[in-house]
Amino acid sequence: MVKYPINVNNILKVGYDEEKQILEIEFKLKVVHHYFEVPLDEFVAFMKADDIEEFYFNFIQCNYHFDVF
Secondary structure (H helix, E strand, O other): OEEEEOOOOOEEEEEEEOOOOEEEEEEOOOOEEEEEOOOHHHHHHHHHOOOHHHHHHHHHOOOOOEEEO
16 A cells, blocks of 8 residues: 655545555554545545545545544
């Protein structure tokens, strides 16, 4: 999984596994979440969002099941 550095308040890195449709978000608090069944177009929209944290709260956090690593 390729991970991309993100320069926002709470998120350090974002990765995406297209085959498994897993979105990985590494937070600055050293917690990693894996969100499951995230379509590629949702990941692309997330990465292109003007406010990535707002997009996360509005479209990712509440809409996809996740595990904490």
